[in-house]
Amino acid sequence: MEQINSNKKHSNRRKYFSLLAVVLFIAFSGAYAYWSMELEDMISTDDAYVTGNADPISAQVSGSVTVVNHKDTNYVRQGDILVSLDKTDATIALNKAKNNLANIVRQTNKLYLQDKQYSAEVASARIQYQQSLEDYNRRVPLAKQGVISKETLEHTKDTLISSKAALNAAIQAYKANKALVMNTPLNRQPQVVEAADATKEAWLALKRTDIRSPVTGYIAQRSVQVGETVSPGQSLMAVVPAxxxxxxxxxxxxxxxxxxxxxxxxxxxxxxxxxxxxxxxxxxxxxxxxxxxxxxxxxxxxxxxxxxxxxxxxxxxxxxxxxxx
Missing domain, CATH: 2.40.30 (Elongation Factor Tu (Ef-tu); domain 3)
Incomplete structure (x- = not known):
């Protein structure tokens, strides 16, 4: 009886291992077929290289280099100062431009004040002329009647001529000053605009003494050194965008x-x-x-x-x- 039970146990084990072997074979065959199909659709190469656009950094104004903040492989952010140039000359030029602008604004404002003054002088001269004209017209009949002398009439006529000349002179002065002002606001006066543009250029030149990174990335090909005198367009380094x-x-x-x-x-x-x-x-x-x-x-x-x-x-x-x- 024991012999029969032992034979059954051995038979069950053989069936179990046979079934397990079949399952493993199917699993490995399926995996092999899957990976074979996947690999057939994939291609590869060792002939590949990483590249990028290196943004060149160059000077926009001339000057002596005082600070170089970074070297090759350094990581920089957009707007970081890479190189600084001596600011002495640029600062002096900006101050001169500001002073020149202030003087021109002052002179132009004076023209506006003179415009009002000349306008008042024209009004006063016109009143004087009208009074002289009325006085002359009133005295002409009196001279014909012999009430006043001819000398008095001639004196009145001279006064009329003089007041007329004064009025014409006032009008000419007013027109000449008006031509300078040209009915244009202060901020649109040619001299003011020209001086303002010169001030902006001087300010921009001062700002450009600090050379900043245009992008976030890594420094490469640095060639600039402290103490070197650079000129506009001269290449200093490059930044490779990250x-x-x-x-x-x-x-x-x-x-x-x-x-x-x-x-x-x-x-x-x-x-x-x-x-x-x-x-x-x-x-x-x-x-x-x-x-x-x-x-x-x-x-x-x-x-x-x-x-x-x-x-x-x-x-x-x-x-x-x-x-x-």
Missing amino acids: RQMWVNANFKETQLTDVRIGQSVNIISDLYGENVVFHGRVTGINMGTGNAFSLLPAQNATGNWIKIVQRVPVEVSLDPKELME
Whole structure:
């Protein structure tokens, strides 16, 4: 009886292990088939490089360098001061421009005050002329009647002529001053505008003695040194934007059958190793290889043509958030 029970137990174990082996075989076969299908759809290349737009930093005004705040590989934020120039000359020029503007405003205001003064003088001269004219017209009949002498009439006539000349002179002076003012507000007077523009330029020149970073990124190609005299347009360094970097990956043309713009990409760098995976997307596929865009592209007219698989550049954008980590 014991022998029969022992045989049943061995038979059940064999069935269990056989079933387990079949299940494991099916599982491994399914996993192998899945990964085989996935890997068939994936392409890879080692011919890839990270690149970005390096924003050149140059001087906009001449001056002596007094401070250089950063060196290569330093991280900077937009608006940070990279280089400072001596401000002495720029400060003096700005003060001169301010003083000149103040003087011109003062002189122009004087013209406005003179305009009122000349207008009052014209009004006074016109009253004097009207009184002289009335006095002369009143005395003419009296002279004819012999009530007054001819000398008195002549004196009255001289006074009329004199008042007329004074009125004309006042009018001319008023018009001359009016031509300078031109019925234009103070802030639109040509002399004031010119002086104000000169002041703005002097202020801008002073502000440009502090050379700031246009973007957030990393310093590269620094060449400027403290004590150096720089001129407008001279290159000082470059800033590589931290959020504007991409990968140029070169694939064989036979690999690009199913590559489309917008597809996701996994990137592993030699610097960080396989444990760090960056993520990106295909943003562009070059329309030709390097030979097609060369100055003198190759032309095969001999008939001895050999097919050579070309590599086509593919642009892959990087996730800005991952770049900042």
